[in-house]
Amino acid sequence: MATFEAIEKAVRERFGEVVTGSTEFRGELTLGIRREAIHGVCLFLRDEPELRFNFLSSITAVDYLGVGRLPRFDVVYHLLSLEHRHRIRLKVAVPEDDTHIASVVDVWPGSDWYERETYDMFGILFDGHPDLARILMPDDWQGHPLRKDFPVGGVRSFYFKRDTQPHAGEPPGLVPRIRVQDSDL
Amino acid sequence: MHLRITESKEVVSADRSASVGVVAADALPPAGDFKTVELTQDNLEVLTINMGPQHPSTHGVLRLVVDLDGERVVRIRPVIGYLHSGKEKIAEIKTYHQFIPYTDRLDYLSPMAYNTGYVMTVEKLLGVEITERCAFLRTVLCELARISSHLVFFATHALELGASSAFMYGFRDREPIYDLFEQLCGARFTVSYMRVGGVQRDVPDGWLDGVRRFCDYFPNAVDDYEALLTRNEVFLQRTWGVGKILAADAIALGMSGPSLRASGVLWDIRKSHTYLVYDQLDWKMVVEDGCDCYARYLVRIREMRESVKIIRQCLERFPGGPVNIDNPKVILPPREELHHSMEALIHHFLLVSEGFWPPPGEVYHAIEAPKGELGFYLVSDGTPKAYRLAIRTPSFANLQALDRMCRGGLLADVVAVIGSLDLVLGDVDR
Numbered sequence: 001m002a003t004f005e006a007i008e009k010a011v012r013e014r015f016g017e018v019v020t021g022s023t024e025f026r027g028e029l030t031l032g033i034r035r036e037a038i039h040g041v042c043l044f045l046r047d048e049p050e051l052r053f054n055f056l057s058s059i060t061a062v063d064y065l066g067v068g069r070l071p072r073f074d075v076v077y078h079l080l081s082l083e084h085r086h087r088i089r090l091k092v093a094v095p096e097d098d099t100h101i102a103s104v105v106d107v108w109p110g111s112d113w114y115e116r117e118t119y120d121m122f123g124i125l126f127d128g129h130p131d132l133a134r135i136l137m138p139d140d141w142q143g144h145p146l147r148k149d150f151p152v153g154g155v156r157s158f159y160f161k162r163d164t165q166p167h168a169g170e171p172p173g174l175v176p177r178i179r180v181q182d183s184d185l
Numbered sequence: 186m187h188l189r190i191t192e193s194k195e196v197v198s199a200d201r202s203a204s205v206g207v208v209a210a211d212a213l214p215p216a217g218d219f220k221t222v223e224l225t226q227d228n229l230e231v232l233t234i235n236m237g238p239q240h241p242s243t244h245g246v247l248r249l250v251v252d253l254d255g256e257r258v259v260r261i262r263p264v265i266g267y268l269h270s271g272k273e274k275i276a277e278i279k280t281y282h283q284f285i286p287y288t289d290r291l292d293y294l295s296p297m298a299y300n301t302g303y304v305m306t307v308e309k310l311l312g313v314e315i316t317e318r319c320a321f322l323r324t325v326l327c328e329l330a331r332i333s334s335h336l337v338f339f340a341t342h343a344l345e346l347g348a349s350s351a352f353m354y355g356f357r358d359r360e361p362i363y364d365l366f367e368q369l370c371g372a373r374f375t376v377s378y379m380r381v382g383g384v385q386r387d388v389p390d391g392w393l394d395g396v397r398r399f400c401d402y403f404p405n406a407v408d409d410y411e412a413l414l415t416r417n418e419v420f421l422q423r424t425w426g427v428g429k430i431l432a433a434d435a436i437a438l439g440m441s442g443p444s445l446r447a448s449g450v451l452w453d454i455r456k457s458h459t460y461l462v463y464d465q466l467d468w469k470m471v472v473e474d475g476c477d478c479y480a481r482y483l484v485r486i487r488e489m490r491e492s493v494k495i496i497r498q499c500l501e502r503f504p505g506g507p508v509n510i511d512n513p514k515v516i517l518p519p520r521e522e523l524h525h526s527m528e529a530l531i532h533h534f535l536l537v538s539e540g541f542w543p544p545p546g547e548v549y550h551a552i553e554a555p556k557g558e559l560g561f562y563l564v565s566d567g568t569p570k571a572y573r574l575a576i577r578t579p580s581f582a583n584l585q586a587l588d589r590m591c592r593g594g595l596l597a598d599v600v601a602v603i604g605s606l607d608l609v610l611g612d613v614d615r
Binding site for chain 1: 265266269271273274275277278309310312436437438439440450452457458546547548549551558560562564566572573575577581582585614615
């Protein structure tokens with residue numbers, strides 16, 4: 001198990017300027033990485049014998065609109081080494097007007113669905129992903145639900161309501177109809 | 186008989202991900218960089234069919250778009266999201282305590298483990314240490330949850346392969362565990378028992394004896410299960426060598442839990458990043474090197490026995506003392522104190538109306554849930570509600586490996602592979 005200092009030093013020695021910051025909180029190491037270098041850093045972390053981050057726990061993102069931070073998004077990678085038993089978190093800042101970032105599907109094939117989910121929920125575009133489609137939301141969904149400016153109740157609400165205007169040939173007041181209205185939220 | 190359908194047939198609904206009719210295999214887009222099964226026949230014709238989301242063997246609402254060459258699977262594209270309920274979004278409008286019931290509904294077959302994973306993440310953020318009694322109690326409950334989850338795996342996996350009596354055994358022995366949960370907190374299924382800094386309430390009188398009785402009874406029941414399936418010829422034919430995935434592929438695809446250990450990878454978070462009291466107990470990590478459905482079955486069967494061992498040792502050493510931490514800023518004061526203590530009343534009011542205020546920061550905490558690595562990534566901005574909660578669920582990553590495991594196999598084996606992965610769609614879709 002490499003110490004956090006050793007991990008950070010290895011990355012800084014190999015890549016120098018791309019580490020934008022590092023924090024340690026509750027026994028966890030977080031490294032900020034420049035966007036253009038993320039693919040190279042991931043390859044290095046996976047293949048370096050001392051580090052060997054061969055397991056991708058998850059990829060997700062955080063929208064900092066609520067606290068007004070710029071750039072707006074952070075793409076977050078949680079990596080784990082099954083060999084050395086250490087974990088690390090990488091954070092890559094992505095601005096709102098240009099949400100492109102390099103895909104790491106060729107580094108860890110398991111990142112496929114996590115990148116699709118991050119695209120689905122935040123609109124982060126992973127360049128080089130083989131099939132960047134929505135995964136949890138319907139294909140024709142508008143917007144990205146986990147962004148902070150997406151209302152919690154959704155943009156439209158669906159509910160059943162008795163229709164006062166009967167359709168032709170149906171007795172009035174008996175057939176429930178789906179009504180769609182703008183959300184109250 | 187090898188059936189070939191050469192005409193274009195409308196078998197699936199119009200959908201971006203479900204191409205209809207016949208396509209050449211080399212026209213398929215790539216799916217990751219891991220090795221794919223070689224398809225060398227000339228003029229290979231692929232038929233795309235739809236399976237689910239209401240198929241009885243898909244464990245809920247999993248839909249698969251399967252590309253077939255005759256009976257052979259060329260590719261599987263799982264279509265998920267039918268059970269997506271936006272729990273990560275809901276976490277942003279709930280206080281930390283209010284979110285606990287939502288974790289029950291992730292993997293609804295092991296809510297105790299999911300409760301524990303979530304509250305341990307919040308405790309890590311707060312920096313509070315739970316009491317020893319609570320740690321032992323949580324260990325017992327996590328292992329009971331593991332047994333009940335593996336029992337559902339055993340029952341449904343066997344049922345899908347035609348062994349309907351095994352199904353009865355599995356569900357019969359799940360009942361005493363749910364009875365224990367009911368005695369503990371009044372709920373059988375969605376327990377919401379854990380609290381940040383402790384549990385809902387201490388164990389009732391005689392409850393530990395009930396667990397002890399279950400531990401005395403259960404190993405014999407596992408013997409019965411093994412007598413039913415482990416050397417059953419039909420079961421062996423359906424699972425032996427089926428759905429193989431080698432260790433390198435399993436790691437690259439992010440598989441975890443029993444499914445990863447069945448590929449010969451020595452990896453268990455209870456051992457590697459130990460939590461609760463697992464490091465104080467004597468138990469073995471279960472690993473098999475078969476890489477197939479049968480190995481995944483064996484791992485879970487043997488894990489149930491190990492879980493009983495863990496629970497027994499916890500019961501022997503079950504400590505006294507308080508179960509909840511003594512910090513009224515985090516956990517509700519005891520009910521009886523509210524009658525005579527003004528301070529307790531104020532703390533109670535504040536906790537219920539606004540919750541507690543953790544420090545700003547971010548933590549990731551992973552535990553070994555029955556199905557694999559369950560991680561919560563929590564970003565706090567210092568207010569009583571999570572700024573962002575991302576949930577890394579094991580079934581999501583394990584399902585991703587389904588395509589790799591089924592390629593080149595028979596369509597009928599897809600059912601066996603899904604069963605052996607022990608998927609829960611609430612866990613996949615969140």
